Amino acid sequence: MTELLETLNLNNFGSWASIVGLILTLITFLMLFGIKKRFLFRSSVDDHMKKITEISSDISPLLKSYVENKNDIDELFALADVELRAMEKGASGDLLADIKSSRNVIKKYSSKLWFWVDKNEDSAREIKKRLSVVSAELYHHRKSLITGK
CATH class of the missing domain: 1.20.120 (Four Helix Bundle (Hemerythrin (Met), subunit A))
Structure with a gap:
């Protein structure tokens, strides 16, 4: 486990942050689409x-x-x-x-x-x-x- 932490560098953190950001963007888009449909129906x-x-x-x-x-x-x-x-x-x-x-x-x-x-x-x-x-x-x-x- 310590070897994994020693081999991590800033490049690896950036790659993982990019992947997490993409996933969060997709989740936000799906939630916003659902909210839009419900809001339009309610109105x-x-x-x-x-x-x-x-x-x-x-x-x-x-x-x-x-x-x-x-x-x-x-x-x-x-x-x-x-x-x-x-x-x-x-x-x-x-x-x-x-x-x-x-x-x-x-x-x-x-x-x-x-x-x-x-x-x-x-x-x-x-x-x-x-x-x-x-x-x-x-x-x-x-x-x-x-x-x-």
């Missing part, structure tokens, strides 16, 4: 909540006559999927789980495999229910951000 929670609530409320009257409004409902589900995909990037915890489950239900509904999922009023109402759950979860997430918890 747009109100906008996401407004859009999801609006889409959900637009779907409700269309579900009364599902057969006649099927194309409009499909279009609103596609818009909801886009909004959920944007929210998925910065969400975490229960909100992320609700967003993922909502997107999975929409994907199954929109699937071109007709024998797998029936496109009917019940499956559309299930998607509407999931969107309402995401909206409620966003509301509670917003409240926790305001209170600082």
